[in-house]
Each structure stands twice: as structure tokens, then as C-alpha cells.
Amino acid sequence: MNDNTRTGWLFVAPAVVIMLVACLYPVLSAVHLGFYEWSMGTPWSEAKWAGWTSFQIAFTEPSVWRSLWTTLKFAAVSVSAEMVLGIALALALESNLRGMAFFRSLFILPMMVAPIAVGLTWRYMFDAQFGLINAVLVALGFAAKGWLAEESLAFAAIIIADIWQWTPFVFIMVVAGLANVDSSVLEAARIDGARWWTVTTRVKLPMIAHVLAITLVMRLIDAFRVLEVIYVLTFGGPGESTEVLSLHIYKTAFIGQKLGAASAISVLLLVVVMVLTWLALRMSNPMRDNEGDR
Amino acid sequence: MGRLKEKQLLEMSKPQGDYDLCCYIVMWKGEYVAKNLVQPLEPYFANVALADPAYDVKDIIPIYYENLGLVGGPKGYLAGPGAKLYGLPYGAETSVLAYRKDIFAKHNLAVPENYDDFLKILRVIKDKEGIGALTSRGQAGHQCVHAWLLHLNPLGGAVFDDQWRPRFNDKVGVQALKFFQEVVATGPAGIPGYGQGEANTAFLQGQAAMYLDSTSFVGLVNDPSKSKVVGNVGWALHPRGVKRASQSGGLGLTMPKNAKHPEAGFLLLQWLTSKAQDKAVTKQGGAPIRNSTMEDAEVVKQYPEFVVFKEALKYSNPDWRPIIAEWDEINIQALGVAVSEALTGKKAPRRR
């Protein structure tokens, strides 16, 4: 370490320390809480040391694993659909510069709506009797469906709502990424004989791989934490069919009054999200392009 | 709704609170008392400087008084030696059957008096009128359990027996659940996804011929801006099973221990629940908590159905559900999943 880097470290040290504390404190306190039995509304002095009990519950309770599995399915289906749709939309609309401003502001709306309102809106839309979705289905000659009344349909419903809310995010990220692509590289590819599909898959998208990776990771993390929309839309039901892990944590903490167990499960969720993030980043390694740089 | 409780718990466990009154759901009363967050009201009523001599506590509908106010009796949440008053009802309710007079007249149907007739008429209405027979809550969690308990009680069942042994899955529990399944099969589409709002809407929009729910529903039914069935709705007692047993529940007002101005809080509470105020609120569409209001000629003229409601209150069961600390968890995470799975047909009701 030479003098320059040491000075550099000194300058950034306060920021790094604050970042570490800000990031780690909630995690550590969740882990800490996991070792206690404590109920909201009672003084902390009445908390009882519970050892590993809560973690044992977290890892052996079938409902925890069921909801983890539900979360995985939910995240896999909705995030991949959002990525595909968002990328497709961005590719379709990127050249339409005039329409772009319009679509961009239109698409940004779903993201700005409060999750509770998104849940309520979709609850009306999926209403078996009066919902817009069934009205459209019937108008198209299909049978109306009990969207929130059947397990598989309710699962589809929460995915549809998530896709509606978050495809625009992918769209905007991809559009921003594409805007930074040097158009002469794409022209070089055309001269090299690449047609639209080849240019897109072998040049354009690889060139924004880092944007795609970050988008994917952000969506995955969010999809694993989804709570409010599902809370309002299905409250986890029918049965447990839409009970994602964060909703399960919520119920464990505030309905079951088991804050220790809830903390233990949220540590599990954190670990899963971290592993997935790491995998996603590795897959599309955004740092790879910088290898050997400098 | 769920979030309200978290906020109240946090608020009331602060050294000094920002609220002098707290509006709670009946299920939370035991927990708030156990956690030492709210205070008994008797000392305030005993304080001549504060108490209104014309208040007349006895006039408060006794079942509401017991159900929402008392904590500490032999069974914890019921009246009896040791029970103290921790809150007063403010928006309490019981169950009654709302039905469409026009449809019943059209097909010459009798309003079901007991559960046998009730069960039979579901299919009859569905077949004859082509709309849902009985609308009902059905969403996973407390919504579907609430609806199931409505049937479980008159059929003679309970969640626990007198020795606190679970009995929800006995013969009666299965019978109530099967009845509920028939409600779903003959009801408006989508009941397993219905919260109270959707259940209400189905009836208000004329998609169901009956609705077994709360007395507080009457305000919506009579509001032409929300209801398409104004003037066509009759009210009847919750049908009898082996006995009559209608629900007990709703909201109450209590005083946090950490209240900054407890006297002022009490005065407000006393005023809100006084005879005059109860009548005034009722005339505006609120739910009465006093017998004097239920019997008031002016009020009865405005709400003829109060005659039936008052009768229904005789059968309101304060032990309709166990108001114990674990109830939320049992209600939402255990029964709420199982009942929901029966409604979608994923699992069949059966005895253990």
C-alpha cells in the first residue's frame, strides 16, 4: 500500500464505516432477535433467551419451506417474464423516438403507485363478479374465472400484478442501457452481415449485459421481498397458495407474535437472496468487461 | 387492519403515549390487558368529579358490554368473578340474515328459520333465480374462519371445549365446513377470494339473494348510492341450528396506560358512548350500543329492522370465538389455511 492509496483509504473510511454499519446493523439485529422470545408491546427486559429454537423452527417448519418454494416460483416466473417483456418492449420502442417520451412516462406510472393501491386495483380487476379481467374474457368468448378463488389462478394473479407493476422498470433500465450503446457498433455489425435478430442477440444485448444483470438482480431482490400487493390481493390464499416468504414472516411476527422465529426466517430469506444475487451476478458478470482495464 | 395492531402495540408501549383513547378490535382486548397496556375504567366511573350521573352503564347492551369491555373473568374474556371493565363498545355488532324480499316472494320461499331449511334453500335459490344464494366472506385467513364460525356456533360446535381441548375438527366442525362448501357451490362466483368488501358488493349489486353477516351492514344496504337493492331487503334472525347463536364482535374504545391526559380521554369516551350521542350517531348511520337507542321510537321508525336486531342480540354469543392471545395465530395461520383449502376443494373436511 503506497502513500496515495493509504490517504485514499483515510478519506473514504468514514463513508465505508457508515455504510457497513447501516448495512450490517439491521442484519445483525435480526440475527440477535432470532435468539430471543419477545412479543411486541412488552418491555425488552421481558424478552427470554431462546437459543437456537427459533432457527430450528425456521428450518424445520414445513410452512416455511412451502412459502420459500412459493417465493422461488413466484420470483422465477414473474422476473423472467418481466425481463423478457421489458427487453422486448424496449427493443420494439427504442427506435420510435417520438413515441418514446410518451411510453416512458406512461410506463413509469405503475412503479409510482403505492403497493397497497396496486393490490387493491388488481383485486377489483380480478373480481369474479365485477372485475375487468373477467369482463374482457367474457367479451372475448371465454368463461369467467374465479381468479382469487382458485389456487393456481390466484398464483397467476399475483404474478400478473407483479409483471404489470415491474415490467416498466425493466423497460426503462433497458432503454437507458440501449441509449448508451454506440450506434456505430451496431452499424459495424450490419456491415458484417448481422440481421436484426443477430444484431440484437449477439451484439446489442451482450453490450448491455451489465445493465441486464443489475436489473435482474434488483428485480430478484424485490421479488423476494414482495409483500404488500399479495397481502392486499390474496392475503396468502387460497389455502397457502400465494403465501410468499415475506408474507409468512409478516404473519409469524405480527399475527403469531413470534418475533424471534420471524427474525430467524428473515435471516433465511436474506441468505437465499444473497445466494441468488451472487449467482445472477456471476452468470452475467458485469465486471468481466473491465478485466485487464487500466 | 393487521397493521393497526402493530402500530397500537408500539404506541402504547412507549413510556408516554400520544393517544388518550384507543379504538381496538374485540380480539385484541385480552392481549392489551395481559401486556399491561390499557387501564381499567371503573376508577374513572367511580370518580364523581369525572363520571356523568346520567350515564347509565346498565343501558349499554349487556352482550356488547361483556364482549368488548370485560377482561379477567374465570375464562379470561367473559363475565364472571374478577372481570374488570377495560373498554366500552363503539361499533359493535351481531349477525343477522339479510334476504331479498322480492326474490323470496317471487318463488314463494319461506325465510329459513333453521339450518336444515337454510341448507335446502341454497340450492333452490341457485336453481330458480340463477344468482348466488348466499354471499359470504371466504378469503384465506380470518375472513373464511369468520364465515365458518357463523355456522359452527348455532350447529353446536366450538373451537375449544370447556377444558380448552380443541374440538373444532369434531363432527360439528365438519358439518359447518360442509355447509360452507355448499354456500360456495351455490353462491356468487369467487367466494374463496372474498373479503368483506366483495361479499358486501355481491349482495348490494343483486348478485346474491341472502347475506348472513353483521347488523352493521344495514347502513350500506339502505344507501342508494351503494346499493341496488334498497327497499327489497328483509332481515331475519340468524337461523337456528341445535340452538340460536349469533356472533359477537366489533370495535371498542379503551384508554392506554401511557395516556398523557387520561381524565380528558375518559370524558371523551364517556361522551362518545353517552345516550344522546349514541342516538345521534345511530341516526347518522352508526351502530348503536345502547338499549335505549335500539328502543327509541324515532330510531325504530328510521330503522324498522332494529326490532329484529334487538331480538338477535338476545342470542349473541360472547363465547362465539375464544378471545385468547393465541387466537390470531390459530385463526389466521391454522384455521384460516385449512378452511380455505376446503373451500377450494383442495382438501376434504374430515374428522380427526
Place this chain on the structure above:
Amino acid sequence: MTAGLELSGVTKRFGENTIVQGIDLVANPGEFIVLVGASGCGKSTILRMIAGLETVTEGRIMIKGRDVTHARPDQRDIAMVFQSYALYPHMSVAENMSFALSLTRTSKSEITRRVAEAAHILGIEPLLERKPKALSGGQRQRVAMGRAIVREPSVFLFDEPLSNLDAKLRAQMRVELALLHKRLGKTTVYVTHDQVEAMTLANRIVILERGVIQQIGTPGEVFNRPRNLFVAGFIGSPGMNMFKGVLTAADVVVLDGSRATVRLARPVHGPPGAAVVLGVRPQGLALAEGADAVLRMQVKVAEYLGTETVITGALAGSGEAVTSSVSGDHGGVAGTEIGLSIDPKHLHVFDAESQLNLVQ
């Protein structure tokens, strides 16, 4: 012999704006053509029309006798090197160079052979596995050329390929480009705004202004016989001196302001009394005293550049700017008034109105 490349009446309009106007140009096979002109004059647009990246509004483009006006870029038998290099950032050097071939039915071994050969020519064999980010500007430039070479096109197109390099590297790459062209012998169209690049590389230079060709000719022709004032001013460094004057006889110009009389080597085609511009290359002005000193100038700066001194200042009488380039070190004249003689060989006379060169 069919032309390597032929443009006839090529015009480009973006909406109402005519950016390129009626370009006629025939490049012989193997010829190195340089399009030169100020920034924004339409050079890139012409090149991009040849490449097929821009549609042609009017006119026709032929490559080796084949009409390619409406052909797809990859079907034109051309390769292009971009100013930004336009390398595929996610591909290695080898992948960059083989991308085009991998999209055709070329065999693996053939691809490897051609990439190796191009890499050898350009001296970038050690870089084949690297990503573009790990290359210097000059190396990237070579890879971009390698990518073009591998395709073995009939026509090479370069759009200001050296302008992102520093001066020293630019000079070096210029030489390499010339050698490369010699070696490959392919018809080349090269766009630059740098007239030094144009003069050193071109077989023929095409000088453009506002989308219109001003002159086509060898470097010698455009330097020694500029067709008009624009070409005269654009080519040559330092730029040609321009003095306003009047043609008093077929071979006499009297300058405005200084009233100096300048005798021409040959009579020119112009009516006596016509307003003209006298053009003198800086090399045509020498230090002089007495009768030889036709002009007098007030020197502002005298820069000794090693072999010659570039003297700049104002012409006595008119105040017009003057630049003179004289051999040897004359840094001492700064701030003084000096006399200048004019070498008639370096004189041009332009009609002030038509701007055409009257000497021809």
C-alpha cells in the same frame, strides 16, 4: 476496365435539407480516394451511403460494375472502419475479427487462417485473446482494420480513422495505412478533415464544401492548381495568402490598399479592371530589400520551426493578414517592418465574384 467504385449524381436530403448534392466520382480499381472538407460538409454521409448505412435520395452507386444503390450493407462487398473503431466490446480481438465470417458459411479453418493472416499483417497476433477494453487506442485502430481486412472486401471505407489518436501515433498510423494500401491494393475511400492526411495518403483528393464537390485531383493538382478560392484556402499549410486587388492588364494586378503592382508570370483570362483576389502561398513570399520588395509587412510573430521560419503579420496599406514561410532562422524580425518579394510561380489569381482561378 470497370471502375472500383462509381457514384453518379448521388444526392442526400434529410427532409428539406440537401446535405449531399449530385456527387459524381469514379474510383479506379485499387485507387486511394480521400474525401476532405470541413466538419459537417457531408463526408460521412457520402461514405455511409456507399456503405449502405444511409439511403440514397437520388443517384446511383456501383461497385465493380454492380449497382448496389439499394443493396444491404453486407451485400456490397465493402468494409468500413469507424472513427470510434466500433469494436464489439464483449468479444475478444479474434472474435471481433471473425464475426462477419462466422455469419457466413466460411469453414472454421478458413476463418482461423484469415484472422491469423490479418493479425500478422497488422502485428496484433499477441492481442488476439484480449478484449477491446484492454487495448490502447492504436491497438484498437489496428483491430478495426483487421476486422475489415479479414472480410477481403473490394472496397475499404474509412471514416476519420485516425482522429482519435494523438499526433505522434497518427503520423505513424498514416504511414502504416499507406503501406497497407500498397500491400492490399484495394479501392479505398477515406474521409478526413485533415488536409495533411489527405495530401499524404491520397491518389486523388475530393474536396467538398456543403455537400458539393469543389475539385477532384491528385495532391499535386489540388495544391498547385486549385480550381477556386475554397480549394486554394483549404489545401496547403500554412494557408494561402489572399490579397484583394484589381486586374489592370492580363498579367498585372494592383493590390488594394498598398497599391503594389504585381506582375504575373503568364497572362490570365480576365477582363482588365476586374476585381480579383491574388493568392500567394507562404513559400512564395521571400525577404527582400529595395526594388525587389514588392510588399511591406508589419511582423507580429516569427516562429522558427527548425528548417524554416513562419512569419505572420499585417500587410502595409491594407492591413490584410500575411503569412510567409522562409528558410532559415529569422526569428529576429518579430516586431519590425520587412519587405517581401513575390515568386510569380506561386501566384494565383481568382475572380473575386466567381471565385474561380483565372490562371488555368
